[in-house]
Amino acid sequence: MNPIQKIREELKGSIISALEKSRTENLIAFDAMPDFVIEVPRDEGHGDFATNVAMLMARQCRMAPRKIAEIISSQIDYNQIPQLKKMEIAGAGFINFFLKPDWLVVLPGIVAEQGPRWGSSPSQNQKVQVEFVSANPTGNLHMGNARGGAIGDTLANILAYAGYEVEREFYINDAGNQIDIFAQSLEARYLQLMGAKIEFPENGYAGQDVVDTVKNIIRDYKDSLLGMTAEERQELVVNYALKEKIQYIRNTLSGFGITYDVWFNEKILHQTGKVDEIIKNLTDKGYIYEEEGAWWFKSTLFGDEKDEVVIRANGLPTYFASDIAYHLNKFERGFDRVINVWGADHHGHVGRMKGAIQALGYDANRLEILLMQLVRLYRGGVIVRMSKRTGTTVSLDELIEEVGKDAARFFFVMRSPDSQMDFDLDLAKEKSQENPVYYVQYAHARIQSIFRQAKAAGVLVKGVGEVDFSILGTEEMQILRKIADFPDEIATSARMLAPHRIAHYVLELAGLFHSFYNHQRVLNDNKALQDARLALMGTTQTTIRNALNILGISAPEQM
């Protein structure tokens, strides 16, 4: 257990003991122990930790909060918490705990021992799947996919640190209506390039990437497709294009630092009859009815506004039908939690999806949807419409080329998924040097530089066990305090599905380091102080590196 959690538990325990003792001695009367918190006050003058327990008890005790706080304070057993120096009652009835300054000195040892695992929590014994991006394999990856990629991958890293067994998955929509249109578009382009005068489908994919793909097909197959039936031809071109697109997606995401454990094909669900099975299953359970030739799922039973079609009048299943089969498959694979990162434009899908899960007999809470608001792309102060079909927008690979993987990932993950995001391309290009990611990376590189200087000067960096940390001053203790928060911060980010917290955390830690660096010298004449500071630098660097690792951003040793 990390030191912060440990001391929190100890403080909490001692308060409970004090309260129970007070009750036994008839100093106070209460029935239920409130669910109070041990928090870190924003203001350092309010101690290392504080609790609101007295305020929470005021009502049931019919006693002023400060009076309750005094009773607790007088009954606290200092022997139970050796690190406790003093307590103060403040404000409306807060109890502030001041700890002996050396309570954090165990931290560097823990960090050094855990290394790359520092920040992680014990195993939760739960399997969680994170599905993200899952872009349609009919076009290039756009800004929404980029944001989803950064958020999903970071979230998966956070969950892994938080003790979950995590699998990353990409769902390939290689079946259905869009694929048919894709096939028709490819065929039309092929025939056009081969000289036929035919109309391009009205809703077809008009992007240049389709033309490029067709040129590759012509290079490989020449005119041999002309003699085929339309069906054979469409199947060939679409399979060719899908293979190419999926390879493109895989490569681009890999360049964005994202690799998946599983690439799941929608088509398999159709081919193996899973979609038909799920319809039959739900029909047997009475959740499906027929109307106007189509089959409807009763999503209104689960709070949705209207029922949803699963089989169209033309006999073909909808996307929703295969998605139900897909999610059933996920649960059958044994995941305790299934998390999907979706764009806000899919939020209408959430209610009925959860409804379907429930209809199948699973707890709908095990399916969690992280909705992220859409990214609006600006160029020259004007919105660039994101359309997969026109292919006029900036793609992820172009973005990586222009601003770099690290800056792009940081930029996307820095903001809460809930907030809509304007991505100003001109700004991103011009100001890439001012991106906050460099601020953090620079902190890491600076520390490395100190170690280089130390080595050049023949200074041996002592192991944390041989160093006396009590010599460190307030700035160093602030850094240590922040570092101590790291596991908690990761756990909170995991609980809230809030990857942006890690970005903010590491910015704050880097800020404390830079401030310290500008005020104090690590390499100096006071050997004991130098030893302690060098060890602190190692602790800081490991924490920054681990945080950057979670964010999928490199930790350079030199800049």
Add this chain to the structure above:
RNA sequence: GCGCCCGUAGCUCAGCAGGAUAGAGCAACGGUUUCCUAAACCGUAGGCCGGGGGUUCGAAUCCCUUCGGGCGCACCA
């Protein structure tokens, strides 16, 4: 019309199941380098937390209402 997200400093945004005096970056202004990387640091200025009610010891946070912005409400995915 109904549903979801957002509204916090000039701009972009944090603010962890309500907590003490609301924070950061950028922009502005003024400083810091014979010394471990100035991609840094320090300081100044900047706010009716969209408006209005309510809940309570206590609200940026919860509830209601209203205004403004985004998204969704297909036999598309």
